[in-house]
Amino acid sequence: MPETYYIVPEDQHNALVTAAYRHRGYTADEASEAARFCASATRHGIRTHNGIKALHLDHLFGSGGKGCVPGAKIEEKPSRFDAVKIWNANRKLGQPTAYRAIDEAIALADRHGTGTVAVDNAFHYLWGGGYVMEAAQRGYIAYTCCTAALAEVVPFGGKFPTLGTNPHSWGFPTTDAIGYPIVIDWATSVVAMGRVQQLKREGKSLPPNAAVDKDGRPTTDPDAAVALLPFGAHKGYGLSLINEIVGGLIGGSLPTIRNRWENVGAGEKGTCCFYFQVTHPEAIGGAFAQGRSQKENVKAVIADVLGHGNEACLLPGQIEAEFAKKTAAAGGLLFSKAEVEAFNELAAEAGQAPWNPEDFKTATF
16 A cells, blocks of 8 residues: 655754764764664665664663663774674664674775674664665675574574574675665564564554464464564574574673663673674685676576566565665655654654654655
């Protein structure tokens, strides 16, 4: 069903989001980079990680809790490996930390063919796909995973949540081949807890095998759901477990106390971890059939996947790329009426002038 959006100039959006972060004590650079990320998410139709969600998360777990320290400085730890950086983020805001990490991983890949940045003691960076997408747009293969803000997912066969929703994000430099980067970005739970809360408000049922009750039994009743299930049973469990193990190797502490500060005892940590890895395509190029170049070979592979009657299939990243085209055609960022109202609540908090919906043009898709 078509939806009507208000078209908000990106500069106006960024000014409000920046002011909201500044009001909470963040530096000008932190606030600006947070706004940049929120605009990117909105531009690509990622409404679950726009400025409203980012500032709500900050209120719950960041500057409003103990998970974030405005103005924190990243500390580089010793590493004997030239292509690897290890950082203690000291609870710095997630978006500027992640932007610095992906830029550093790209610089390492330019020198060594591949680059890794491991970040400990961080605040959640939100939409991992946004960072690998930017790297892919610059011509690199990029991967990131992180430990989610909370442990809300039970392991396969279990009943107590000991895992996060733990996303994985891959970006591939396929713009020359298809016009946009392929971005494969997924959480490892069937649904997010926010979806459970939404269905509860709407009086609707959960999909099967998405959540469990207090006894670990699958339930479709959002009122009874206390934890989430991994997608794909044991397969999603394994993917979620990867993030916790990588986080544990970096320095992350117990998943069940992450951002639950009332349970974080002396000497423990309640913060998240990131992992970024970037590879320069030239570092892995070999010999290609029919004398094709590397880019030509990638294009041929994608064409084969989408051939043979599969021409109507979508590629990961295609929906985001198409929404970005709609955003560009509209000439501003697209927000629903409810989202504009939510931004005005943030404006009131930060002492900024509210947005007047009558000042904005609209677009319907």
